[in-house]
Amino acid sequence: MEKSNIAKGKERKEVFTTSSGIPIKRIYTPEDVADLDYNRDLGPSGEDPYTRGIYPTMYRGKLWTIRQFGGLNAAEATNDRYKLMYQMGVTGFAIAIDDASLIGFDPDSPEAEGEVGVGGVSVFSLKDMEDMFDGLPIDKISTAVIQAINTTCPHTAMYLALAENRGIDLRDVDGTTEGDPCSFGGCSDLKANPAPVRQLMRLCGDLVEWCAINAPKWHPVSFTSYNYREAGVNAYQEIGGLVASAVDLIEEVLSRDRGLTVDDFVPHYTFHLASHNDFFEEIAKMRAARRMWCKIMTERYDAKDPRTKMLRFHVQTSGSTLTYQQPINNAIRVAYQSLAAALGGVQSLHACSYDEALCIPTEEAVTLSIRTQQILQNESNVTNTIDPLAGSYYVESLTNEVEKRAMDFFHQIEDHGGWTKALELGWLRQQTEKEAIKYEEEIRTGKRRIVGVNCFQMEEDPSKITYFRPDPEIYKKQKARAEKLKEERDNDKVEETLNELRDADDSGENVMPAMMKAVKAYATLEEMTDVTVRRHFASGTKSIFSHLSRMIE
Amino acid sequence: MKSNKSNIVKRKERKEVFTTSSGIPVKRVYTPEDIADLQYDRDLGSPGEEPYVRGIYPTMYRGRLWTIRQFSGLNSAEDTNKRYKYMYQQGITGFSIAFDNATLAGLDPDDEGAEFEIGTGGVNVFSMKDMEEMFDGLPIEKVSTAVIPIMWSTCQTTGMYFAMAEKRGIDLKKLDGTTEGDPLSTASCITNPTASVPFRHAFRLCVDLAEWSAINVPKWHAISFTSYNYREAGVNAYQEIAGLMAAAIAVIEEELHRDRGLGVDDFVPQFTFHLSSHSDFFEEIAKMRAARRMWCKIMTERYNAKDPHSKMLRFHIQTAGSSLTYQQPLNNAIRVAYQILAASLSGAQSMHACSYDEALCIPTEESALLSIRTQQIAQHEINVTNVADPLGGSYFVESLTNEVEKKAWEYLEEIDKHGGFVEAVESGWFRAEVEKAEMKREDEVRSGERDVVGVNCFKMTEEPYKVSFFRRDPQLVEKQRAKLQKLKEERDDREVEKALEELRQVTESGENVMPAVMKALKVYTTIGEISKVWKSIFGPIVPSGLAITM
Amino acid sequence: MERKIRVLTAKLGFDMHNRGMSVVNRALRDGGTEVVYIGNQFPEGIAETALQEDVDVIGISSLNSASSLELMERVMGIIKKKHLEDKLVIFGGIVLPDDVPKLKEMGVNEYFPPGSNVDSIVSYIKENVPQ
DSSP: OOOOOSOOOOOSSSOOBOTTOOBOOSOOOGGGGTTOOIIIIIOSTTSTTOTTOSSSSGGGTOOOEEEEEEOOSSHHHHHHHHHHHHHHTOOEEEEEBOHHHHHTOOTTSGGGTTTTTSSSBOOOSHHHHHHHTTTOOTTTSEEEEEOOTTOHHHHHHHHHHHHHHTTOOGGGOOEEEOBOTTTGGGTOOOSSOOOBHHHHHHHHHHHHHHHHHHOTTEEOOEEEHHHHHHHTOOHHHHHHHHHHHHHHHHHHHHHTOSSOOHHHHGGGOEEEEEEOSOHHHHHHHHHHHHHHHHHHHHHTTOOOSHHHHOOOEEEEEOGGGOOSSSTTHHHHHHHHHHHHHHHTTOSEEEOOOTTTTTSSOOHHHHHHHHHHHHHHHHTSOTTSSSSTTTTOHHHHHHHHHHHHHHHHHHHHHHHTTSHHHHHHHTHHHHHHHHHHHHHHHHHHHTSSOOBTTTBSOOSSOOOOOOOOOOOTTHHHHHHHHHHHHHHHSOHHHHHHHHHHHHHHHHHTSOSHHHHHHHHHTTOOHHHHHHHHTGGGGGGTOOBTTHHHHHHHO | OOOOOOOSOOOOOSSSOOBOTTOOBOOSOOOGGGGTTOOIIIIIOOTTSTTOTTOSSSSGGGTOOOEEEEEEOOSSHHHHHHHHHHHHHTTOOEEEEEBOHHHHTTOOTTSTTTGGGTTSSSBOOOSHHHHHHHTTTOOTTTSEEEEEOOGGGHHHHHHHHHHHHHHTTOOGGGOOEEEOBOHHHHHTTOOOGGGOOOHHHHHHHHHHHHHHHHHHSTTEEOOEEEOHHHHHHTOOHHHHHHHHHHHHHHHHHHHHHHTSSOOHHHHGGGOEEEEEEOSOHHHHHHHHHHHHHHHHHIIIIITOOOSHHHHOOOEEEEEOGGGOOSSSTTHHHHHHHHHHHHHHTTTOSEEEOOOTTTTTSSOOHHHHHHHHHHHHHHHHTSOTTSSSSTTTTOHHHHHHHHHHHHHHHHHHHHHHHTTHHHHHHHTTHHHHHHHHHHHHHHHHHHHTSSOOBTTTBSOOSSOOOOOOOOOOOTTHHHHHHHHHHHHHHHSOHHHHHHHHHHHHHHHHHTSOSHHHHHHHHHTTOOHHHHHHHHHHHHOOOOOTTTTEEO | OOOOOEEEEEEETTOOOOHHHHHHHHHHHHTTOEEEEEEEEOHHHHHHHHHHHTOSEEEEEEOOTTTHHHHHHHHHHHHHHTTOTTSEEEEEEOOOGGGHHHHHHTTOOEEEOTTOOHHHHHHHHHHHSOO
């Protein structure tokens, strides 16, 4: 073959790396995948090791679920928004809950002031759940209940109680509880007292156990690497952490020795990953995560049920890559991240909105997020064939490299005693911070370019976009609502169910049956979390965040 | 490995058949078997090496990013100058002039029919003076420009740009840029008789320009073969690249036929190409990769080219305007983003990203900015520029590249059967092909077989986005007419007449028209005056398409 | 025998985007109307041909939002002058959303934006053509 006589030009940079720092060569050739054994390393989709996707038909059978995370002001406003989104074609809901509720405080609590309606919708009793889903076909469309830390059980119970009250058989209710107790611990600096991590693991385990029997279509836990990815860890750390946290919960459930095997509860696990800005690294990450999970479930747990080995995941595009500057540019970032997720074989997707770096999305911005996904699904033809990038010298090579590094990180976590222990020690937090600082440093020095932030800046913001502003009266309104609820409900019944909940919690029994009763009696979030979470502060168990004060010093 | 047969019931698929946008069947899954015959060195090769499937340069975007070349023009030269300065400030790395319909048709502002065409779709330019104003204060010695005319205006507009550069003291030998004016492209899809020259003559003017600039402006790409236009008018992906090859072959044959001592390696290295990036993500990538391999084969096997530059398909990409929708215009930003990404995964040399409001109007400043930012995000944030041809080796992409190439060869043969591209265009055969393809597409949209968000699915009764629109300067016609008047008062009319007479002579004699065109432009002869000379010699075009009763 | 509906179609001015026009012409023909397509024409030419060809409907297309409204104003002016008001006038292509009411005010009977279902154009003509 004739060698080109064009002089080899100089390159723009000394070293090219992925966003996570993996060095990238100029060109990848068959030599880079010489060791690839198709059947062993890739295989057809729907078969071990699931690198190419978990289902045999993938998007030719069913498109991914367009699941937009949404919540604003109070239940009524959120209901309006959901109806609009449903009309526009979303195929799944995901509830964004406000900070007050996430921590487990009612709007009439002094701690809640300033947190009501922040970042989502205020939901503190079954009543809110009823209003929020009024007129929406929850029997046909699945919902993700996205809460954190303290309210996993009560918020899920509210949703399930709503379904039951509507006459829907719990066995048919489809949805997901995100509530990975480990996720926020890697990143959050919540000012309110968080719960002891062991108790949170126990509550999460209760939900997993109870759902496996009572709501078999419900995914009671979605391991959420999204949160720590957003907080700073890189792509391979993200999936290393994801696998470590899932393994930890498996150990928690198995250690109870209640006769469940991995094949009884792991098929209900789902995962929630980020889609960040390095296009190919993210695709490689999602492919690597599937292979890694399959290997661990096969080799370590000897799983038999294929569903135990399949990594089913939701993707949220990366909020942290969005910029406050020139916000409409974010629409483009989201478009690329959504495409990466589609090429990574995702099961459901939230596309962020272009104004999300500034406010809760406006209707206009949400419309574009939904349309972004619909354009991908209906116009780009990327859904025509499964895992279209398989075989690419670069993508296969990068998938191997990401997996190798993720395995290393997973082993490092194991060396620190597993995910929960590594959290308690503050080690994970340190890793997160280290990476976050590195990332910021790269932006500061210009090594990592962010359009509108460290290059192509503008003095005047060119976009004429409208912003969402929360209802200024929200705190007052929700406070009044809480007071009214407490007047109208049967308070004796509430007290009775809360006592039952306390007994279950003390005895180590599963708290869920009592929780369902309390929710149906309109016990509030704060009342329930007082029992299941805040009481435990006194026990002297270490909080997830106990290391924070040390780090801040 | 123990293949664990999944016990999941094989789900039914959503459709009976899955195909690309061009109708190529797509299998559920591609495996190593689909590319079992692929020989790396023969079929792909490394970037910068034959057959250039993986890119024409060894370093690709690690060496130099693609040029952000935004096609733009609005109102007058002054307004366009402002827009260019704004875009330059925002980081574009190449200019591209969008002329209005009056200029494209070779009309002056006071010519019959020009009135309502001034400022439609671009900037009104009628003399070198406009070119001077348009590029005032812009570093054209550093930033290259694409001049995008058609037919009647190719030589004049390009000549104006050359003359303006010379006046600024720039050595024409160093001037970098492109003229698009591929007459085959526009002839294949234009029905407007006023805008088109009898085809043979248009073709001659185009080759005159190519010949003259090969010697005088050697860095200038005097012709950019533009499949974009017929792709937009309807043909599919493989027909697009087959047409592209056929058009380039036609020009090579015309030049070789003149027997002026030039070999392919003397003029083909200046050729550039202008393709579309349409909405089928992988098919477009496959198309661009296949086009490079095809071109290399043609130049090697058919023309025995020696200079690697003759064999390298250098191309500009414009995202598909026809894929944009009038409805829910902001959705177009997303379509454009995907089309830009497809082009960047395919190794394009320069790109124009359409603006989200382009289905409605000339882009506003706001929408033009997002087009630039879209390209910058693709270049700087998502790391797709780290590696050359990142999809190389993919079972699906390689397989589709082969298939698109195979179909393109077949279609090229079909064009050859119709006498080559010139004959196929003149006879109306290619035009009919374009229409046929468009009808098919339309039927698919109508039947719902092809989804277009906001058009045949996810429609809304109320427009969701608050976007602002560009409106043409209402005083523009008066202003341009006054400007023309002033120009005619200030210039030396005797010089103009002399130049026009010389132009008449060389045009009639068959000599290269460019020296005379340059002379005329330098004394501020207008575009309309030059066109009139040509129209009087070439005669009016047969008004085919008039009053056809169907 | 019933006379076929005669439709004059034209591209307005120099606008070269004709893929939509081709599609509409075919749909009209398939829908049983007689189509007289005159390619690119200025307002005078359109009105002149409409008179000569004795058409029932005038269908005009342009994708130039910069000039379409002004040109249509001229078309409608000539139509009034030549007493062709009995003809159904429809416009397809781009008029900025804010300007659509103006199009109706000047007497254009119906507007079809890009992406309109071509069948809806045919049925509109059949339902509204003057008897």
